[in-house]
Amino acid sequence: MNVLITGGAGFIGTHLTRHLLELGHEVTVLDNFSPQIHAGKTDLASDLRSHVKLIVGDVADPSVLEGALDCAECLVHLAAETGTGQSMYEVSRYERTNLAGTALIYEFLAKNRARNVQRVVVASSRAIYGEGAYRCEAHGIIYPPARSSDEKRSGLFDLICPTCGAACEMAPTPESAPLRPTSFYGLTKQVQEQMVLMFGNVLGIPSFALRYQNVYGPGQSLHNPYTGILAIFSNLARAGKPIQIFEDGRESRDFVYVEDVVRATTACLSPDLVGCEAINVGSNEKASVMEVATEINAFFGNASGNKITGAFREGDIRHGMADLSKARELLGYEPTWRFADGIRSFLDWATTNELSEDHYEQSLNEMKQRGLFRD
DSSP: OEEEEETTSSHHHHHHHHHHHHEEEEEEEEEOOOEEEEEEEESSSSSTTTTTTESSSTTTTTHHHHHHTTSSSEEEEOOOOOOTGGGGGGGGHHIIIIIHHHHHHHHHHTTTTTTTTOOOEEEEEEETTTOOOOTTTTTTEEOOOOOOHHHTTTTOOOOOTTTTBOOOEEEBBOOOOOOOOSSSOOOHHHHHHHHHHHHHHHOOOEEEEEOOOOETTTTTSSSSTSSSSSHHHHHHHHHTOOOOTTTTTTOOOOOEEEEHHHHHHHHHTTTTTTTTEEEEOOOOOOHHHEEEEEHHHHTTOOOSEEEEOOOTTTOOOHHHHHHHHHHHHHHHOOOOOHHHHHHHHHHHHHSSOOOOOOOOHHHHHHHHHHHHHHH
16 A cells, blocks of 8 residues: 655654555655754655655645645554643644644545545544543542642642542553543644544544554654653763652653554554544553663663652643553554563664753753743
């Protein structure tokens, strides 16, 4: 098949492109090479240039998008602005890329100007859940509201049951969970995936919204200070700077290795998979931020220290881990990478790259000036 990957020159897109080429597909990549992500690069990886059709342009530009969709039989829509914190003040920018770009795709599909497209896969995010699922001893599975700034300023970082006020434990979040995004990025992803699934049903196009957890691995941007704590922490450790850990360090994430994400995404291109579905893609394990920082510091010879600051960003969640039951049932998906192995693979790769200029403090100052970062 001819597969169009929007945002295909990025981290996930590059891995997916290589995999699809190995399977014999034809691949077209549409990417605007955003400086925040690509740090001045304006071309595909050298091993892909002679095998892939590249279109340089913006997904929200009608003249560019229509040409890109012209021969596409499958669309994998990865193009997005992805910084959770940054989305809270670069609002129109996130709306334009994440929502207007997706709306334009469906305008072409609805007007039959992209008549070849037979299947759509969109990169959604676990950010649409907000805090997600927890378990209360008295009330079972619950979905607490977002934590307040006052609670976090008082050092009360853990979630409590909204019914009885008792402490509760994180539980894997299923796709049936209420959608309660705590950032504008999460809200754009919620609307984006709902567009994809709604129009998929209306137009009769099998469509799948993959709710990626925290994707990591070789090739991810080491230059973007607004997303990816593994990249941020590894840059700080390599430079011998203290790793500033927000809250109390016990907040945790579901880190899913990029190769597992590529397998799940490719499974959605199978003609045997029908319907329109939202599906979690994760690792089946969680790691705390303190564990991540300690592992990274140890890898680089403990050249820097871990500093628990108690600071917090508005829009951040406490914990996150995906329930993978639906992915197993529909995609035959099972994660193959444990975090302990994946982080070493990522760090081995990171050491082969020149240490990037540090813009992390700048990103925190931007949030602080807007009242979105509390220290």
